[in-house]
Every structure is written in structure tokens, then in C-alpha cells.
Amino acid sequence: MLSPQSTEVIRATLPVVGAAIGDITTLFYRKMFDAHPELERDLFNRGNQKQGEQQKALAGAIAAFATLQLEPDSAKVDLILSRIAHKHASLGITPDQYAIVHEHLFAAIVEILGDAVTPDVAAAWDEVYWLMAETLTTMERGLYQLAGVDAGDVWRTVRISERVLQSADTVSLTLTSLDGSALPTFAPGQYLSVGVTLPDGARQIRQYSLCSIPSSADWRISVKRISGTPDGEVSNFLYNNVFEGQELSVTTPFGDLTMPDDNSPLLLASAGIGCTPMIGMLNHLVDTGAERSVSVIHADRSIADHAHRAELSTLVDKIPAATLHRWYEDLGTHVAFGSVHEGRADLQDIAVEPDTQAFLCGPMPFMLAMRASLLERDVPAQNIHYEVFGPDSWANT
Template sequence: MLSSASKETIRATLPAVGAAIGEITNLFYRKLFAAHPELERDLFNRGNQSQGAQQQALAGAVAAFATLQLDPDPARVQTILSRIANKHASLGVTADQYAVVHEHLFAAIVEVLGEAVTPEVAAAWDEVYWLMAETLIAMEKGLYDAAGVASGQVWRTVQVRERRHESADSVSFVLTSTDGSALPRFVPGQYLSVAAHLPDGARQIRQYSLCSAPLLGDWRITVKRIQPTPLEDGSIAPAGEVSNFLFHNVFEGDLLEVTTPFGDLVLPDDDRAPLLLASAGIGLTPMIGMLHHLVATEDPRPVAVLHADRSPSAHAHRAELSALVDRLPSGVMYRWYEDLGGRTAGAGIAGGRADLTAITLQPGTRAYLCGPLPFMIGLREALLDREVAAENIHYEVFGPDNWSPSPA
């Protein structure tokens, strides 16, 4: 807990720091990478760096954490930090790296804010940083312990046993151990990191949800090829550097460097609440893993599955998704396609974007969302309008988490 003196200093300076936090985080990353260029090349997502997404995520996390020290909300803090801790664990982050971040972050704060950073201000924000850092370090240690690995020792080499097209732009890889032993079990909804060694010598890391049954000895991930996308400002969003490399270059028999599974968008073992699994595009992959688990355990609860996609041909795992829902005793599926092609609407298939208007939601429904940010924001607002409790709406964000929804 933040000390009383520091709390008042943070309250007084939060508006100024908040207004400058974007500039501070931009400068922080420049300083960090100048001192440690290997971090940009081999650890951080350089695509997110070039687009500013990682800087926004860091700024948002620091500002949110500081704000929550003034008006404590332990559940909200847990939600924010759990997502960060799981991502850090999937990268193999260790406690000593927080000191490196502290050095360059506070150098950036001093440079941006200048004389406003008095000794009292510096001490208060130092307390905030280390409170956040030590909480994350403890959470990450718990994740490493639960996974049965030493801190940061999450990487292993696996072999691609099977490569299969799931749509024109997506392929799944079945991963197996190199010695024939079973890979560690995971919780439905978790992801693993994949390190790709790119032609320019960089080692870039990305996360992919596990979409196989958790009880099997192998792992399966699905990778979507990303095309350059025109943006509203006339610029072009770059293609997915790692996903495209894996799509074009990884085949049966190849070796991949991956991590132990982590992630907090998971189904609790002791919960029998009705479920809503909602996804768009490649965001259905954690839902596939959850559905395999629900089918394998013959789960009787009501499960509504919603999926939105560009077209039936773009819908990865389309047939598998239908087959899994059909095997659930109380499963029902709804699909929306922006382009129906030659198909007609009906039998749970509609044109356009996902719409909850005609969907029956059971009392106490727990919702799990995964997909592009606009899809999840819109669906969360619709669920709140339908009186689904905010604490029952869980989500997974691709890349840096720049969305921090309010409790309600």
C-alpha cells in the first residue's frame, strides 16, 4: 500500500505526469533501446514499437496503477496486473530486469518534467513504481512456480508434427516434444510464445493461443497471415512480421522455440455458470481450446458461441467449431459474416456484424471475448446493456493491452 505522504504527492502530481506520460514512455523506450539494443531486437515487439502501441500500453498501465493507489480497488489492480504478469511470464521476464526499466524510466521522467521533479515527487513516484514492480515480480514468481519452472526458464524446443490449412490465410501447427514425451498440460484459453529467428538476425516473439484439447500430449496453435491494411489516416498498417514468417516458412519436421503456456483468459474449474464465448476472426482460437475442454468433460451447462468473420471462406476452424458446438449438450452457435458470398442468411448465420439483440442470455452468464478491439468494445457495451455484470466479462487483447475498460 502506498504511504500517506506519497499518496498526497501522487494525487497532486498525477495530472501533470498523466499529461506527459506519453512523452515520458516514448523517451523511456528510446533510452532503454539505446543502452540495450538487444532488447528491441530480441525481446520487444518491434512492430508495436514502430506503431507506438507498446508505449501507449505502458503509459496506460502506469497511469491506471497510480490512480488506483489513490482510490484503492484491489480487484481492478488484480485484473490489470494479472494480464501483464502472464505476458511477462510468457516472455521469460525476470526480477532483475525491473531495475533496468526503473533506471531508464526515471531518467525519462526527470528529463521531461525537469524541475517539477523535486526529491519528494521523485520519492513518491519511485514508491509507486516499486510497488507495481514488486507486485508483478511476486505474481510472476507464482506463475513460474505453478508451471514448475525456474524464474524466466520458460523456453523449450518443439517439433512441428503437422501443418494444416484452416482457411486460405491461416494454418495450424501441431507441436510435439523432440523426445516423444508429453508436453505439459495447460488451462483452456492459455497461450504460448513463439520466437521466430528472422532473416535480418532479429529474434521476435509473439503469442498464440492454444487451440487443442488440454488433455492431449501435443499442443496446437493457429497462425494467420496478415495483409497490409489501409488506415483511416491514409497510412498502411504493416503486415504481421512474425505470423507471416511462420505462415510461409514453417513446415512438418521443423523445430520451433516456444514457451510454457500462460494467460489469464481461462475457464475456472469450479464454475458451472452459463457461458458466452464470443470471437471475431482469428480470435476464435482460445474459444476452440475451451470448447475442446467442455466437450471432453461433457459439460452440461448452457454455452452460447458467437463468431464474426469476413466471410465463410475466411473463417478459420469453421467446420471444427460447428462440430464442437454440436457435441455440447446445451450448446448453440451464432455466426455473422460481412460477406455471405453465395450463401443466404438463416440457421444461425447472418450477414453484417455481430448483434446481441436476438440472443438469449442466461442469468449469471460469464462472457469470454477475443478479437479485434472494436469488436470487443462494442460487444462489452452490449453485454452491459443486457445487464451482464462487468466482473463476468473477460477478454483477451491481441498485442499490447491498450484497452482498460471501466468496471461498469
């Protein structure tokens, strides 16, 4: 908790700092990467940096955390920082790296705000930063302990035992240990990081949901090649270059998109490759003989684009109280029938019980639309959970 003196300084300066936080975080990253080019090359997502998404997410997180120190809301703080802590753990972040961030973040604050950064202002924002950093390092320490690893020691080498085409643009990779022992179990919905060395020598890291049965000895992820600006450089590299028998550098699983272990009704809504954590959850429900009510919603561009299409249907059929609803923007020569619809996903005709626990994964516009619909159906906000692979702009809103 902030000291009373710092609280009043933050209250007075938050509008000014908040208005400039986007410029501050942009300059911060530039300063940090100038001093530590290895961080941009080997740790941070270069694509998100080019698009400015990481800068926006950091700015939002800092502003939101500072605001919550004025009117404390522990649940909101946990929501914002828990997701960051899991992401940091999946990257192997250690406490000493927070000092590097502090040095360049405060240099950026002073450069952008100039004379407005008096000693009292600097001290108050310094207190906010270290309070946020200490909260995160405590969370991350707990995650490392739960995973049974030392801080930052999350990487292991695995072998690809199987590669299966799930759609024209998506492959699933089954990962096994090098010595044949069982890989650690994970909670359905969690992800792991994959690190690859690209042709230019950079070691880039991305996260992929685990879509295998959590209790199995092996792990399975799915990778979709992405064309755009920028291209998905890690996913495209994996799709084009990684095959059976090769080794891959991955981390211990992390992630806070996990199902409650009760009989509450579930709604699993995904779009595109966002189906992967849902496949993992459904595999778990089938494996444990679950009889709870499950509504599965999936949206995709076309039937041909739908990765894990057959597996999704098979898993839903094995759960007694599960129903599947699919939407395709383009049905081609097929026609809409029953639970197969043309257009964008819509919850209007789907029964949603008030105590439903909803899990969402897909493009941000899809998830925000699903969230709005669920709120209109009286599903409590705390019952709506989501996963986003990239900077998180939801939790800060």
C-alpha cells in the same frame, strides 16, 4: 500500499504526470533501446513499437496503477497487473530486468518534467514504480512456481508434427516434444509464446492461443498471416517458412483467460482469428462431457476467411446445450439462414442469462461492442473476460 507522504505527493502531481505520461513512455523506450538494442531486437514487439501501441499501453498502466493507490481497489489492480504478469511470464521476464526499466523510465521523467521533479516528487513516483514492480514480480514468481519452472526458464524446443490449412490465410501447427513425452497440460484459453529468428537476425516473439484439447499430449496453435502496416512479421514468417518436421522455440503456456470450473452459462464470442482460444475451450468442454449452457458467437469477413469453421460447428454439435451463431460481412452467393447472418455480430436476439460468464477475443472494437451489449443485458462487468494479443488498452480504461 503507498506511504501517507507519497500518497499526497502523487495526488498533487498525478494530473501533471498523467498529462505527460505519453511523452515520458515514448522517450523511455527510446532511451532503453539506445542503451540496450538487444531488447528491441530480441524481446519487444517491433511492430507495436512502430505503431506506438506499446507506449500507450505502458502509459495507461502506470497512470491507472498510480490512480488506484489514491483510492485503493485491489480487484482493479489485479485486473491490470495479472494480465501483464502472465505476458511477462510468457516472455521469461526476470526480476533484474525491472531495474533496467526503472533507470530509463526515471531518466525520461526527469527530462520531460524538468524542475517539476523535486526530490519529494521523485521519491513518491519511485515508490509507485517499485510498488508496481514488486507486485508484478510476486505474481510472476507465483506463475513460474505453478508452471514448475525457475524464473524466466520457460523456453523449450518442440517439433511440428502436423500443419493443416484452416483457411486461405491460416494454418494450424501441432507441436510435439522432441523425446515423445507428453507436453505440459494447460488451462483452456491459455496461450504460449513462439520465438523465431527473422532474416535480419532479430529474434521476435509473439503469443498464440492453444486450440487443442488441454489434456492431450501435444499442443496446437493456429497462425494467420497478416497484411497491413506493419505486416505480421512473425505470423507471416511462420506461415511461409515453417512446416512438418521442423523445430520451433516455444514457452510454457500462460494466460488468465480461463473458464470457471462450475456450471455457469457461457458465452464465447470471437471474431477472425480470435476463434482460437474459443476452439480450445470448446475442445475442453467436449472432452469433459460438459452439459452447461454455451452460446457461441463468431464474426468474420466471409465464410472463406473463417478459420476452423468446420471444427467450430462440429464441436458445438457435440455439446448438448450449445448453440452457434455466425455473422459474415460478405456471404458471397450464400444467403442468411437460421443462425447464419450477414453483417456484424449483434446480441440483440440472443438469450443471455444474467449469471453468464462471457469470454471475448478479436479486434478491440469488436470486443468493446460485445462488452457494451453484455452490460446492457445486465451481465456484471466482472463476468466479462477477454484476450488481446498485443498491448492491452482495455484494462486501463
